[in-house]
Amino acid sequence: MTGRPPEGERKPALPTPPPEMEREPAVSAPLPETVRERALSTRLPAYVYDLNGLRAHAAAVRAATPVEVFYAAKANPDPRLLAALGPYVDGVEVSSGGELAHVRTALPGARLAFGGPGKTDEELASATGGRPPVDRLHVESPHELRRLAALRRETDVLLRVNLPVAISGAALRMSGPFGMDPEALGVCLDLLERTPWLRLRGLHAHLASGLAAEPLLQVAAQVLGWARTWMDGPKEINLGGGMAVDYRDPGARFDWAAYGAGLESLRYPDETLRIEPGRALTAYCGWYVTDVLDLKRSHGEWYAVLRGGTHHLRTPVTKGHDQPFTVLPAGGGPVASGPVTLVGQLCTPKDVFARQVPVDRLAIGDVVAFSLAGAYAWNISHHDFLMHPKPGFGYIDC
Ligand SMILES: *Cc1c(COP(=O)(O)O)cnc(C)c1O
Numbered sequence: 001m002t003g004r005p006p007e008g009e010r011k012p013a014l015p016t017p018p019p020e021m022e023r024e025p026a027v028s029a030p031l032p033e034t035v036r037e038r039a040l041s042t043r044l045p046a047y048v049y050d051l052n053g054l055r056a057h058a059a060a061v062r063a064a065t066p067v068e069v070f071y072a073a074k075a076n077p078d079p080r081l082l083a084a085l086g087p088y089v090d091g092v093e094v095s096s097g098g099e100l101a102h103v104r105t106a107l108p109g110a111r112l113a114f115g116g117p118g119k120t121d122e123e124l125a126s127a128t129g130g131r132p133p134v135d136r137l138h139v140e141s142p143h144e145l146r147r148l149a150a151l152r153r154e155t156d157v158l159l160r161v162n163l164p165v166a167i168s169g170a171a172l173r174m175s176g177p178f179g180m181d182p183e184a185l186g187v188c189l190d191l192l193e194r195t196p197w198l199r200l201r202g203l204h205a206h207l208a209s210g211l212a213a214e215p216l217l218q219v220a221a222q223v224l225g226w227a228r229t230w231m232d233g234p235k236e237i238n239l240g241g242g243m244a245v246d247y248r249d250p251g252a253r254f255d256w257a258a259y260g261a262g263l264e265s266l267r268y269p270d271e272t273l274r275i276e277p278g279r280a281l282t283a284y285c286g287w288y289v290t291d292v293l294d295l296k297r298s299h300g301e302w303y304a305v306l307r308g309g310t311h312h313l314r315t316p317v318t319k320g321h322d323q324p325f326t327v328l329p330a331g332g333g334p335v336a337s338g339p340v341t342l343v344g345q346l347c348t349p350k351d352v353f354a355r356q357v358p359v360d361r362l363a364i365g366d367v368v369a370f371s372l373a374g375a376y377a378w379n380i381s382h383h384d385f386l387m388h389p390k391p392g393f394g395y396i397d398c
Contacts, residue, residue, distance in 0.1 A: 030251060031326045031369060034396045035287055039369050040328060045290035045308035046392040047378055051084040053396075054285035054374070058088035061281065064256035066264045067273035070113055072241050073099050075278025075375040076286070079106035080395050085281065086110060091135060093276040097123035104130065111135040113238070113276070115160065115204065117177050121147055128153040138204045138238070141180055142187040149195040158204040158238055159188050165222040167208045168215060179205070185230070203227050206240025206276070213259040216243065217266070224266055236272040239263075243280035247316075250324040250371050254280045279375040286374025288313040288323075288391070292366045293345070295336050302336040304362055309344020309351045312391050313373055314381035322354035323370045331365020342368065346386055 038048050062069065068090040073082070077099060082092070083106065091111030094100045100114060100123070114127045115138035124144075127134045128151055138160045139145045148155065160179035180188070192200050205223045208216075220239050227237050243254040267273050294305040310316070316323040325342070339356035353370060383390065 031287075031371070032396075035369065036328060038394050038396060039287065039289040039367055040330060042289070042394050043392050044367070045288065045306075045312060046394055047312075047373065048287045048289055048369075048394045048396065049078065049081060049374060050285050050287075051080060051395055051397040054081060054084050054282065055088070057284060058085050058281060061256050061277075062088045064260040065275070066260055067239075067267070067275055070111075070238075070274060070276040071281055072276045072278030073103055074379075076282045076377070076379055077102055077106070078379075078393075080397070081282055081285070081374075082106045084397075090274070094134075097126050100127060100130070100134070104132070113138060113158075113274075115206075116140070119144060124148050125151060128155050136201065136236075136238075139188065140178070142184055142191065145188050145191055145198075149191060149198055152197055154197050154199070156199050156201050157192075158202050158236060159185055159200070160204040160206075161185060161223075161226075163205055163207065163223060163226055165207055165219050167211070167219055182226075182230070202231065202236035202238070202272070204238040204240070206238075206242065209242035209279070210244045211242055212244050213255040213262065216259060217262040220263065221266055224268075224271075228268070234270040234272075236274060238274040238276060241275065241277040241279070243277050245279050245283045245372060245375070247319065247321040247324060247372055253284075281375070283372045283375040286372075286377060288370040288373040288377065290368055290370075290391075292331060292362060292364050292368065295334050295362065295364050301356065302338065302340040302362075304336065304340050304342050304368075306342055306344055306353070306368060308388065308391060309346045309386075310353065311344070311346060311351075311382050311385045311388065313353065313370060313377050315373065315377050316353050317350055318376075318380065322357055324372060325354065325357075325368050325370045327359060327362055328367040328369060329361070329363065330367045331363035333364030335361055335363045337361050345388055 032050055035048050035050055070091040070093045071085050071089045072093045074095050086107050092103050093113045093115055094103050095116035112134040113136040114134045117140050127137055136158055137155050138158050140160050162179035162181055192198055207219055246252040263273060290306045290308045292304050293307050296303050340359050340362055341355050342353040344351040
């Protein structure tokens, strides 16, 4: 019942036999029984978060990873998720004054790292003077370091470097305004010599996202090799996040065991390594659940119009994929089968969750549970466009 539209199958050039039979069988996203029950009993649309599943996943990541793990809050700052993750991570990475204040309240006492471009003076003051002060400040430019120095507060600093490393297969390459070219680091070093209240701890490098374990380790090896020539003595290196989530294969998982073992063998004894994953920690614990309002054929193709839309779940539009889903039969109206395009209620052709995905049977009133909706989903969506009601939020928690 769950759809994975095979690449290339969308091209209309395929000849006979009937299109349904040419397609690969749909791949099923694992839908826990607890999520299924909640999906069928709650007011729709709704986000359903499986906090038990999140804890189990985070524990497995923790066990496989012999380095410090900070959760990148921007993936999903929901307070219940932060609280569930808290025992399994060494800290939280925040990227704005808003996230900083939010995480201080949601997870009091958590170690915090503050990164991100364009920090204002107010944000720097809050990071270093608020309670608790951040554990690490990731400096993005010489100008930012000067403004931080002007506060004259004891602060532990990592310099964020934008190294030219070879990266193959990254979904998103973090080039551009993030971090500093190696030359700018020299300017920072000069300043740090005159500002003893700023303690240089090491380097930060978040260079790509959407990578599997092996290429991510290759990036790590390049970053570490460079850092060792640049800085003497004990140091910290934050290797960033970017662990892949495969939206075309909802059962697949980033190979944390291989990544952890690889980091273990790369690390020197006097180094503290840290990673800050976001997506690969929380994507799997969330579902966006809604129901079919209407089914229609338009120019020969089936469309299912769902309650809600990409103003609640913008992920498939921003990433250009089909959001994987499971159909829970609940309706009794007209039925579609074969390739169906799932859209929302917005008056724009961009409001698409998944295109021409084969389904056995989809009826008006059926419930559709989109998986992999726990990261960069609700919190990156344009909630107020068209002023439809907000979704509900349900948590499966022991
Ligand atoms: C977004 C971000 C992360 C997390 O990236 P994921 O792809 O969600 O793992 C980590 N570090 C920095 C600096 C980021 O901007």
